[in-house]
Amino acid sequence: MSQLEIRSISHWFGGLQALKDVTFDTSDEILGLIGPNGAGKTTLFNVISGFIIPTSGEVHFNGKAIHRLRADQTVRLGLARTFQIVKPFATLTVEENVLVGLGMPYYPKPAALVQIYRTPVNLEKVEQILSKVHLLDYRFAQAAKLPIGLQRRLEIARALATQPKVLLLDEPAAGLVAQEAEELATLIRNLFAEGMHIILIEHNMRFAMNLCQRIVVLAQGEIIAQGSPADIQNDAKVINAYLGQE
Amino acid sequence: MLVLQNLSNALILACTYILMAAGLTMVYGVLKVLHIAHASVYTVGAFVGVLAFSRVGNFWVALAIAMLVSGVFGVLIYRSTYFYLLNSPRTVPLIASVGMFVMFTDLLQKPFLMGAYQRAFPAGGAGLPAIKTALFSFTPKQVLILLVAIILLAIVYLILTRTKLGLSWQAASMDREMASAVGINLNQSIAANFFLGSALAGAAGVLVGVYNNSVFATMGDLPSYKAFIIIVLGGMGSLPGAILASLILAIVENFLVASIGYVLPRDSIAFLVLILMLMFRPNGLLGRE
Amino acid sequence: MASGYLLTILIFTTMYISLALSLNILTGYAGQVSLGHAAFLGIGAYTSAVLSVRYEAPFWLAFLVAIILTGLIGTFLGLPSLRVRHDFLVLATMGINFVVVSVFKYVDFFGGAMGLVNIPAPTLFGITFRGGIPYLLLTTAYALFTLLICWYISKTWSGLAFQTIRNDEDASASLGVNPARYKIYAFGISAALAGGVGSLYAHFLGSVFPDNFVFVESIGMLSMVIFGGIGTLRGPIVGAILLRLIPELLRFIQDYRFTFYGASLVLMMLFQPMGLLGNESWVWRQITRWLRTAPQSRKEATQ
Numbered sequence: 001m002s003q004l005e006i007r008s009i010s011h012w013f014g015g016l017q018a019l020k021d022v023t024f025d026t027s028d029e030i031l032g033l034i035g036p037n038g039a040g041k042t043t044l045f046n047v048i049s050g051f052i053i054p055t056s057g058e059v060h061f062n063g064k065a066i067h068r069l070r071a072d073q074t075v076r077l078g079l080a081r082t083f084q085i086v087k088p089f090a091t092l093t094v095e096e097n098v099l100v101g102l103g104m105p106y107y108p109k110p111a112a113l114v115q116i117y118r119t120p121v122n123l124e125k126v127e128q129i130l131s132k133v134h135l136l137d138y139r140f141a142q143a144a145k146l147p148i149g150l151q152r153r154l155e156i157a158r159a160l161a162t163q164p165k166v167l168l169l170d171e172p173a174a175g176l177v178a179q180e181a182e183e184l185a186t187l188i189r190n191l192f193a194e195g196m197h198i199i200l201i202e203h204n205m206r207f208a209m210n211l212c213q214r215i216v217v218l219a220q221g222e223i224i225a226q227g228s229p230a231d232i233q234n235d236a237k238v239i240n241a242y243l244g245q246e
Numbered sequence: 247m248l249v250l251q252n253l254s255n256a257l258i259l260a261c262t263y264i265l266m267a268a269g270l271t272m273v274y275g276v277l278k279v280l281h282i283a284h285a286s287v288y289t290v291g292a293f294v295g296v297l298a299f300s301r302v303g304n305f306w307v308a309l310a311i312a313m314l315v316s317g318v319f320g321v322l323i324y325r326s327t328y329f330y331l332l333n334s335p336r337t338v339p340l341i342a343s344v345g346m347f348v349m350f351t352d353l354l355q356k357p358f359l360m361g362a363y364q365r366a367f368p369a370g371g372a373g374l375p376a377i378k379t380a381l382f383s384f385t386p387k388q389v390l391i392l393l394v395a396i397i398l399l400a401i402v403y404l405i406l407t408r409t410k411l412g413l414s415w416q417a418a419s420m421d422r423e424m425a426s427a428v429g430i431n432l433n434q435s436i437a438a439n440f441f442l443g444s445a446l447a448g449a450a451g452v453l454v455g456v457y458n459n460s461v462f463a464t465m466g467d468l469p470s471y472k473a474f475i476i477i478v479l480g481g482m483g484s485l486p487g488a489i490l491a492s493l494i495l496a497i498v499e500n501f502l503v504a505s506i507g508y509v510l511p512r513d514s515i516a517f518l519v520l521i522l523m524l525m526f527r528p529n530g531l532l533g534r535e
Numbered sequence: 536m537a538s539g540y541l542l543t544i545l546i547f548t549t550m551y552i553s554l555a556l557s558l559n560i561l562t563g564y565a566g567q568v569s570l571g572h573a574a575f576l577g578i579g580a581y582t583s584a585v586l587s588v589r590y591e592a593p594f595w596l597a598f599l600v601a602i603i604l605t606g607l608i609g610t611f612l613g614l615p616s617l618r619v620r621h622d623f624l625v626l627a628t629m630g631i632n633f634v635v636v637s638v639f640k641y642v643d644f645f646g647g648a649m650g651l652v653n654i655p656a657p658t659l660f661g662i663t664f665r666g667g668i669p670y671l672l673l674t675t676a677y678a679l680f681t682l683l684i685c686w687y688i689s690k691t692w693s694g695l696a697f698q699t700i701r702n703d704e705d706a707s708a709s710l711g712v713n714p715a716r717y718k719i720y721a722f723g724i725s726a727a728l729a730g731g732v733g734s735l736y737a738h739f740l741g742s743v744f745p746d747n748f749v750f751v752e753s754i755g756m757l758s759m760v761i762f763g764g765i766g767t768l769r770g771p772i773v774g775a776i777l778l779r780l781i782p783e784l785l786r787f788i789q790d791y792r793f794t795f796y797g798a799s800l801v802l803m804m805l806f807q808p809m810g811l812l813g814n815e816s817w818v819w820r821q822i823t824r825w826l827r828t829a830p831q832s833r834k835e836a837t838q
Contacts (some may be wrong), residue, residue: 049709071708080709087706089699091766091814100699103692104711112692113720162710280622330805336621337568338808341761344570344625345800348754352793471633474626514637517630524627525615 001062002078002165002197003027009047009057009067011040018043019054020221030192031199032212032229036241039218041201042084045168049081050074061166075104078165082155082172084201090144094135097143097154098126101161126161133157133187149180156187167191169200173207185211209233217241252500254382260496261395262457265450266469267476267488268402269443273320274482275419276439279336282343283323284447285470286350291316291448292455292465293360296367305372305456309394312452313445320444321437329433332422355463364462367455391453398449399489402442406485415439475520495519542667546739548779549674550732553681555759555771557728560685562757563766564694565721566701567616571628572756574612574635575726577748579605579733581639584651584743594657594738601734602727609726613719632750639745650744657738666739674735681728685768688724697721701766751793758796762803764810764819773812 004026011019019040033041046052048059050071059067066074075081080101089097102122106112130136133153138146143154152172159167169188173181181204188211192198202208208215209229217225217232219241225232232238266288273281295312302308323346331339354360371386374393378384384392406412414435417425426432454469455461476495480487499515558572583601586592592600615627639645646652656665657673664670688694696717699707704714737743755778763774778796782788788795809815812822 051705051708070713071705072711072713075709075711083706083709087703089702089706091702092698096695100695100707100712101710103695106692107696107711108713108716112696113688115692116690117692117695118690158710280626327801327805334804334808338804340568340622340625341757342801342804344754345758345797345804347797348751348758349794349797349801351751352791352797356790471629475630478623478626514634517633517637520630521615521627521634524619524623525617 001028003060003062004048004079004166004197004199005058005060006044006048007058007060009044009054009059011043011047011052011054011056018221019047022057022218022221022223024216024223024226026197026199026214026216028195028197029213030188030211032208032215033199033201033218034203034205034208034215034232035218035224038220040221041218042170044218045081045170045201048074049079049168072107075162075164076108078163079168080159080162080164080166081168082152082159082170084170084174086148086151086155088143088146088151088154090142092143093140094130094143094146094154094157095123095126095139098129098157098161101158102126104162129157129160132160132190134183148175149177152176152184153187160191164196166197166199169198171201171203173202173204181207250382253497254384254388256496256500257493258384258388258391258457259500260492261391262450262454262469263472263476263492263496264489265395265398265446265453266473267480267492268399268485269446269450270470270473271477271480271482271485271488272402272415272439272443272446274477276415276422276436277328277332277339278419279328279339279343280474281328281443282340282470282474283346283350284444284473285466286347286354287316287320287323287444287447287466288451288469289354289360289463289466290319290350290451292367292451292461293354294448295452296365296455296461299367299369305369305390308369309449309452312448316448316451317441317445320440320447323444324437324440329436351464351467360461360463362463364460366459367452367461368459369456372456387457391457394449394453398446402446402485405442411435411438472516475516475523478520478523539667542671544779544783546666546671546674548776549671549678550736550739551756551759551775551779552678552772553674553732554729554756555763555775556678556681556685556768557725557732558756559760559765559768559771560688560697560728561721561725562760563770564689564697564701565718566697567718567721568621568625568757569628569725570625570750570753570757571612571630571632571635572725572729573748573750573752574632575605575609575729576733576736576752577635577639577743577745578608578726579730580737580743580748581645581651581733582730583734584654584737585645587655587738588651588653594655595659598657598731598734602731605730605733606723606727609730610719610723612726613722616718616722617715628753629750632748632753636745636749639748645745648745650742651737652742654737654741654743656741657735664738670739674739677731677735681731682768682772684724684728689768693717693720698766754800755793755796758800761810762799764813764816767810767813769812770810774810777811 006022006024009019009022022044035041047054050069050073054067058065061077061079066077089100099117099122102125103117106115130139133156135150135153135157138150173184176184188198212229215227215229215232216223217238224237224241225235270281270284291312294315295308298311299305299308327342327346328339331342355362371390374386374389376384376386377389414430417430418432418435422432476491477488480491495516502515554576561567561569579601582604583597586597586600612631616624619627640648656663664673696712699712700714700717708714759774759778760771762778764770782792782795803810807816812819
């Protein structure tokens with residue numbers, strides 16, 4: 001069960017308003033968050049996941065107010081995210097990167113100072129996650145040396161290791177070629193079939209429209225449209241917002 | 247008026263801080279790394295200044311020579327080290343800077359350079375008159391510092407805002423890649439930047455050497471620490487901020503020492519301020535990120 | 536006596552191995568570049584000295600309190616590090632070093648500029664360690680202890696967490712690591728271990744002076760970590776050994792010890808920023824290559 005309520009979120013960066021009264025609900029679906037550059041999509045993700053405390057407004061997850069929590073606290077509640085520009089732990093291997101996610105329950109406890117992380121049980125779990133995202137062959141590779149497509153999958157694997165209820169993916173298809181994007185879409189659909197609530201920011205329109213069940217369109221910090229992919233594609237406001245870009 | 251006299255003394259102190267901090271700010275703006283070896287340039291400037299003065303007997307000539315040598319020294323530092331590390335992760339040039347500082351400090355203390363003791367720099371007020379008004383007064387030495395500082399700052403300001411070189415520094419401090427892409431010769435621009443910034447440090451060294459009539463190998467340590475503090479206080483890379491922060495620091499030091507006395511040495515004040523600043527206002531009083 | 540001199544060198548080298556390893560936890564594992572580590576050495580030294588000299592505490596007590604107190608003060612002094620990174624962090628740690636030394640110099644309780652003298656030699660289990668081989672055993676034991684702690688930490692979740700904040704704080708936060716908490720842990724553990732060395736240092740020399748712990752000493756410690764290979768276990772050990780022994784072996788460098796440290800830092804940054812034995816260094820790659828091929832050639836030789 002995953003219920004995310006975004007209520008009147010507004011955020012100012014100095015004199016610039018990045019988000020304007022954003023309100024919507026989402027639960028147990030694949031939701032797409034699209035919009036032209038600078039619309040505030042990543043800012044919204046940062047608010048939800050705890051990297052930013054919004055200037056005003058609230059976010060509730062399964063009934064609990066989370067907008068004032070830090071990033072390491074929201075992930076403990078079940079919200080995991082990936083980043084627009086991949087952030088692998090460069091000096092660690094693929095396997096170790098995923099292990100980091102697996103450690104989420106341990107970090108806040110003093111026991112983290114004495115508990116060994118490289119146990120057979122944990123390695124087994126890592127193996128399962130890596131095979132799910134088809135990265136098992138790269139298990140011992142250094143994360144920094146992987147091509148971008150694989151690094152994106154690694155970020156998802158890492159996030160999955162925290163056993164989230166919601167997965168916030170920030171432009172997961174960026175930089176991927178058609179085949180990789182197709183594999184990614186399949187992965188996302190499989191995760192959803194297993195019960196994962198997924199929200200993704202995407203710039204690649206075809207990718208988003210084919211994958212998402214519902215779409216929220218953000219432009220200049222405000223929601224200008226919500227609905228099914230079909231509704232959105234025919235919405236005049238949306239077309240205008242994008243035409244203004246091209 | 248004791249307060250006014252204190253303020254005017256603080257002003258003189260601030261002048262020396264400003265020259266040191268201005269050079270450091272300029273270099274930081276373009277290099278984006280704390281040039282810790284700046285302290286050595288200051289000391290070298292003082293040393294060359296006192297040597298030149300003992301040969302030539304004229305303060306202004308000695309100052310010019312000191313500034314020239316300091317400037318060249320700075321360019322050499324850039325060209326031999328930072329030049330190769332411009333695109334490395336930030337800790338790399340930082341540690342190189344620390345390494346150079348340690349190396350120069352150690353070398354400067356050797357007998358064949360400055361030795362372990364101080365020497366005098368008896369330039370007096372370079373023939374300038376004292377200024378005596380009803381409210382405050384400046385000794386000839388103080389007038390000298392004020393004069394040199396104002397002239398140099400004016401020159402720096404003009405270069406920064408009116409010349410192509412100065413504009414190239416502003417561009418490079420905002421975005422090095424872009425600056426290079428629009429045709430700015432980064433290497434020359436940064437070298438010139440180092441030259442001027444180091445020359446300022448050399449001038450600061452000379453002035454302090456004259457004022458205290460003392461030049462010694464470790465004289466750069468404290469002023470450079472304070473210069474770092476000043477550029478943090480003033481906001482990294484902001485010259486007006488650095489000037490304001492220098493004034494504030496000088497005033498606070500003067501007044502705190504006068505009122506509190508010697509609980510902790512006056513130099514600790516600057517450090518405590520730094521630590522508090524870094525904890526609560528890391529962007530400085532005036533600066534932008 | 537020549538061997539007395541040699542022993543002194545070895546004792547100091549083992550102490551610096553411990554110091555470099557402890558600094559490595561903060562700077563190598565957790566990525567917090569610190570130029571104020573000598574402050575922790577000093578706090579440990581003074582704590583142990585004060586307890587022994589003024590309160591006639593037995594050595595083991597002074598030693599333990601030195602470790603614990605330095606660790607606590609270390610976590611507290613780590614607070615300025617939370618909001619700042621890189622250059623500013625370096626500045627903050629320099630400032631802390633300076634303030635700590637000033638406190639030792641100007642507060643009478645610590646003996647002021649004259650320091651504290653007549654620190655007794657340690658007595659453990661009825662044996663008094665008055666320098667020489669017994670003391671070397673003591674410092675070597677502590678070095679091994681520090682090595683053990685570092686090794687163990689690198690195997691725990693906390694060790695993994697340290698590496699993540701070194702690599703990318705945002706990503707680590709997104710996976711449940713509170714960077715602030717772990718930076719404080721790193722400061723605390725690193726400081727505590729250095730505090731222990733401080734106690735051994737004070738009781739070996741018999742006296743402590745504020746100038747023993749100035750900023751330049753911190754640079755020396757950082758040089759060892761970086762020279763050897765930051766973030767590894769072998770790096771700080773080798774760095775400490777080389778940077779302490781080379782000046783002893785090469786007479787003409789002895790007077791230029793800090794020039795040597797400074798120059799080695801600069802040269803390292805220009806040519807091998809990951810250190811002499813860092814994971815990507817030329818030397819390490821030769822060693823690992825040799826280790827991989829050697830068994831083969833030995834097998835072929837016996838056939």
